[in-house]
Amino acid sequence: MPTRTVTVGSASGLHARPAKIFVEAAAKAPVKVTIRSGDRRPVPARSMLSVLALGAKQGTEVILEAEGDGADETLDSLAALLAKDLDADHA
């Protein structure tokens, strides 16, 4: 299964605005994407509450997984989004 391991780049971690941007992007993707941190259960990347509940901070490593047509492209773009500092973007 296509997988990407990426380090969260946003200064405030994966919550508030960065989480919203990520979840909205995942919801628009043509394939179902999951996200997990450490050895915890993977959760849907389009679930705001699940993504927030990861409690991922800046520097936390998370793993994205997806299957099907366009999985690789989707994972690439979502991984790039996670690696950016989405808080800095705002300013």
Next chain:
Amino acid sequence: MPDTVLTGIGVCPGVVAGPLLRIAAAPALPAPTTVTDVVAEAARAAAALAEVVAELERRADRAGDDTVAEVLRAEALMAGDEELRDGVRELIEAGHDAPHAIDGAFATFREAFEAAGGYLAERAADLDDLRDRAVAVLLGRPMPGVPSPGHRYVLAARDLAPADTADLDPNQVIALVTETGGPTSHTAILARALGLPAVVACPGVLAVPDGTTVLVDGATGRVATGVGDAEAEAAIEASARLTAAASALTGPGRTSDGYAVKLLANVGSAKDVAAADEAHAEGIGLFRTELLFLDRAREPGHGEQVAAYRDVFRAMAGRRVVIRTLDAGADKPLPFLNQEGEPNPALGVRGLRVARQRPEVLTTQLAAIAEARAETGADVWVMAPMVSTVAEASAFVAAAREAGLPRAGVMIEVPAAALRAADLLRVVDFLSIGTNDLSQYTFAADRMCGALADLLDPWQPALLQLVGLCGEAGRAAGKPVGVCGEAAADPRLAPVLAGLGVTSLSMSPRALPAVRAALSSRTAEDCRRLAALAVAAAGPAEARGSAG
């Protein structure tokens, strides 16, 4: 509900009438019910969550501020979460009803948020809010928070926090009335920013049923129910006329025949001085010093106090500034005084009484005031709050003189002090009547007790009689007697107070123009006649009526 007149503190002038709607409280979870149709129950839960999402998105669309809109949209994403919906459906399939399934599904995420700690743990309250909204929809109740009925209304609340009002729609909300809060509360700041008539510290407002038409006067702090259309229109017009007339008037306060009543402003810090100047205040009649002491684990030092006092004195150079020493205790406990555990704080060690246990707090403050006075040209008068006896007044005056302060007075807030006004004036230079506390102690009615609001009406003849005792003593002694409670901000009461012998009125700067106009429309003889009628009246309504 019978027609009532509630009185609070007017913090933003203007008169409006409209239906009162309160910020809805969070609903309690109903008793569990047995679910017979699982599919229908799941659909009911999904519809409730969808309504919460729709409402949050509507508010986001309407929000003027991008940050606010973003926060609301993030909340909509949470309420519309598919994992949440799945969790709710599973719980309903397991036999729970919709409200309990929603509560249970949110609780799972709440635990995860709390386990993550930090920022996320603080967001747990957002989940509770979303749950409360969904449960309210299921119960057919308004969602918690600021109503958005689609028509103009008067918003009532215990108090307003910035979060409540971030997306408040000024096209719907025409006035604000809160049960607690003060002239510096968020409500007051918001009202001034939006130009909405507002009344804070208005006990009893939450007992008014939703939808009741109320007449709100943001200058006098009056909130009346049972008002007819004609009466409301007349009040709104009168207010507009008064505003127009008042803004044309400047200069010192006086009756139409030239009897002077000084018009002064109440301030909490140098920040408020600009508003006092705009209103052409003749000086400061009450400089509250509590602001500097609030939320402090330790007493502010001499240097810090000097700086804060100097800022106000300098801005008022050449004019009178009546500064009140620390009024701690009761509703304003201060951490460094360790006042926890008093069984009845309003009757406890507050105001000047603190000096019995901690005399150095007073001497430090008086020394700082004296130093700030020496550096500026202001005419500084110092006064003590919560004085009951001549002995207390004498001790305070001695401490003020010792610090080098030439003018020392006391506040009249306790009936014992009002009854002995003449004796007090033998030792002090002036009196200042705090009508809010004097009402509370005269009528044995807690200022925060909404059910007793009628007893705290500043038109109560017994209160006016005590004011009259002070005024008479002042005339006899040739010494000033001021009023610095909210009663001073009521334009209709101003001539009555002047007639009772009050020589200065100190109020929130915004109320000043209307009071100036009211005084200028009466002769001194009128004022004395109205005062006699008000004191002789059977009750506050009759007293108001006699003042025509």
